[in-house]
Every structure is written in structure tokens, then in C-alpha cells.
Amino acid sequence: MSTAVSVMPGLTLAGIGQGFWRLLPLSMFVVVFGLAYGLAAVQTGLTPLQTVFMSFAVFAGTAQFAALELWGGQIPVIPLLVTTFAINARHLLMGASLYPWLKQVPATQRFGSMLVLSDANWAMTLNDCQRGKPNLGLLVGGGMALWVTWMGGTLLGMTFGNLIANPARFGLDMVMGCFMLSMVFGGRKSLRMVLAWCVAALTAWLAYRYLPENTHVVVGAIGGGLVGLFWMEKPAEPKAGRADK
Amino acid sequence: MMATDGLNGLLVICLMGAVTLLTRFGGVLVMSVVPINQRVESFINAMSGSVLIAILVPVAVEGDMAARMALLATAAVMLAVRRPMPAIAAGISVAAGWRYLM
Numbered sequence: 368m369s370t371a372v373s374v375m376p377g378l379t380l381a382g383i384g385q386g387f388w389r390l391l392p393l394s395m396f397v398v399v400f401g402l403a404y405g406l407a408a409v410q411t412g413l414t415p416l417q418t419v420f421m422s423f424a425v426f427a428g429t430a431q432f433a434a435l436e437l438w439g440g441q442i443p444v445i446p447l448l449v450t451t452f453a454i455n456a457r458h459l460l461m462g463a464s465l466y467p468w469l470k471q472v473p474a475t476q477r478f479g480s481m482l483v484l485s486d487a488n489w490a491m492t493l494n495d496c497q498r499g500k501p502n503l504g505l506l507v508g509g510g511m512a513l514w515v516t517w518m519g520g521t522l523l524g525m526t527f528g529n530l531i532a533n534p535a536r537f538g539l540d541m542v543m544g545c546f547m548l549s550m551v552f553g554g555r556k557s558l559r560m561v562l563a564w565c566v567a568a569l570t571a572w573l574a575y576r577y578l579p580e581n582t583h584v585v586v587g588a589i590g591g592g593l594v595g596l597f598w599m600e601k602p603a604e605p606k607a608g609r610a611d612k
Numbered sequence: 613m614m615a616t617d618g619l620n621g622l623l624v625i626c627l628m629g630a631v632t633l634l635t636r637f638g639g640v641l642v643m644s645v646v647p648i649n650q651r652v653e654s655f656i657n658a659m660s661g662s663v664l665i666a667i668l669v670p671v672a673v674e675g676d677m678a679a680r681m682a683l684l685a686t687a688a689v690m691l692a693v694r695r696p697m698p699a700i701a702a703g704i705s706v707a708a709g710w711r712y713l714m
Binding site (some may be wrong): 399417425430441443444448454456458462463493511536537539547553588591594596 | 635652654711
């Protein structure tokens with residue numbers, strides 16, 4: 368059984384342009400998050416080049432903040448990469464949800480557009496697709512708007528961050544923590560999710576106390592994930608993903 | 613463990629970028645072979661919030677009282693108005709205020 372999927376037209380320059388302008392107003396909020404990241408990165412001790420390069424190459428705010436938590440003179444690479452994967456695993460669901468439309472366009476466009484896949488442009492594109500007006504330009508152009516504003520915000524935060532001598536005095540050391548917590552509570556909330564979070568907190572705390580350094584993130588992520596594995600969502604619930612950014 | 617100075621740091625960031633790219637391509641790639649089933653989707657959804665909670669545990673346990681109050685304020689405002697910007701602003705203000713007053 369398959370439901371009718373509307374036809375996805377190929378990518379056009381005009382479509383990309385329209386997508387860019389449609390998401391630009393919303394992207395202004397991304398400047399603020401980029402600013403917070405730039406500020407936090409400078410406090411953490413990343414060089415300016417590293418700070419900008421991370422926004423350029425990773426382009427995923429929450430994962431970048433998490434990387435700063437682990438960053439030091441030395442960095443545990445495996446925990447960092449596992450954490451990055453766990454935080455960005457939602458991209459898997461986002462890409463999968465668009466697959467019925469993406470499979471209609473050539474592979475270069477299909478994968479090319481995934482390069483700028485992010486929460487806001489995904490949510491709007493999926494919405495258009497489901498309303499029967501699939502529009503790849505919105506995904507790509509909107510993604511570019513998000514990327515440009517994310518980079519701009521990072522540069523601003525870096526400049527601004529250097530000017531503040533004692534960030535903790537202004538509460539700015541809490542930017543990361545507050546950002547991440549707001550992302551947790553911004554997602555869908557259900558008894559199931561709350562249980563997953565409690566299990567995550569408890570297992571992470573135990574791992575933090577008794578297991579080797581930096582294992583707590585992976586342990587907590589798997590602990591919470593297992594709740595989802597064994598206690599499934601009802602089939603009627605809408606598909607995939609938290610609203611990030 | 614890897615050093616994070618200069619080029620080493622950039623290499624670490626490249627690895628992060630590669631993993632992130634894998635997640636961006638992965639959904640479409642996997643779906644072209646076998647559809648993601650509901651159990652996997654449920655696992656990923658539960659994990660995405662859990663990983664953030666896990667990162668925050670040491671901040672809440674080891675941090676000063678101002679840090680804990682900041683997290684509490686963020687959670688409260690987020691639950692009340694459902695917008696990240698005011699929630700983060702509230703958290704930062706509470707941390708700054710607490711440290712100024714206490």
C-alpha cells in the first residue's frame with residue numbers, strides 16, 4: 368500500500384533564491400545562536416580559525432556546543448565522534464522523511480541538497496511536501512540562508528567574545544548548558560520521553576561517578592535510547608524529529 | 613586522546629564534520645536500501661534528547677549554585693513559553709544575578 372506522493376520538480380536557481388529569502392527572516396535567530404557559539408568557543412580556547420572552521424564544516428549547532436564541553440588541550444576523539452553522531456542522528460530521520468520526494472530527483476541533487484539539511488529548512492520543506500507542493504529549492508536555498516547566518520553569527524561572537532574579560536560574571540559560561548537544555552525541552556514531550564531523560568540522567572551520573580572519564584555521554588544516550596527501543600511511540604504519532612535552532 | 617592545537621584541532625573538526633555528513637546522507641542512503649522501521653525511529657528520537665541530558669549531568673552536579681539555578685530557570689521558561697531564546701536569556705540572567713547577589 369502506498370499513499371500518493373506529489374511530484375517533486377528538479378532544482379532551479381530561481382527556486383533556490385526563493386527558498387533563501389523565505390528562510391532568511393527566521394535565520395536571524397540563528398545569528399544569535401551563532402553568536403553564542405562563537406563566544407563560547409573563544410572562552411573554551413579554540414583558535415579563531417578552528418572556531419570558524421567548525422561552523423563551516425559541521426554546521427550543526429547543538430553538536431558544536433557539545434564538542435566545546437569535551438574540548439581541552441587534549442580531546443577524547445571516540446567519545447567526541449560518538450556524541451556528534453548521537454546528537455545528529457536526527458538527521459537520519461529527517462532525510463528518511465523526505466525520501467519519497469527526494470528519490471524523484473537525480474542523485475546529485477538528492478545528496479547535494481542534504482549537505483545543507485538542518486532543522487528549520489527540513490521542517491518547512493516537509494510541510495510543503497505533505498501539502499502537495501514539494502519544493503527542493505526551499506531545502507537548498509533555506510539551508511544556505513541558515514548556513515550564511517550561522518557563519519555570520521559565529522564571526523560576531525568570536526569578535527565580541529574577545530572583548531569580555533570575565534564571562535562567568537555575566538553568566539555567559541552558561542550559554543552552552545542553557546542552549547542544550549532548551550533544545551531538550553523544545554522537543555516533543557511525553558511520559559515516554561520524560562522516562563528516557565530520567566534514565567539518561569541517572570545512567571550518565573553513574574557513569575560519570577564510576578566509569579572512566581567521558582563515557583557518561585555515550586552511556587546516557589544509549590540508556591535513554593533503550594527506553595525508546597522498548598517503549599515505542601504509537602503508530603499514529605507524526606514522524607521524526609525535534610525542532611532545533 | 614588527541615591534541616587540539618592548530619592543525620590537530622582542525623583534523624578533529626574534520627572528523628566531526630565527516631560524522632555529521634554521514635548523518636545527513638545516511639537517512640536517504642538507508643531508505644534506498646531498507647525503510648527505517650518504527651523501532652529504530654523510536655530509539656533515535658529517545659536518544660536525541662538523552663544525549664543532551666547526559667552532557668548536562670556534570671554541569672548540574674559539579675557546577676556552582678548559580679549554574680544549577682540557571683538550568684532550572686531555562687527549563688521553567690522553556691516549559692512556560694516554549695521558545696528557546698527567552699529561556700536561554702533567563703538562564704544567563706539568573707546565573708549573572710545569582711553571582712552578583714550571593
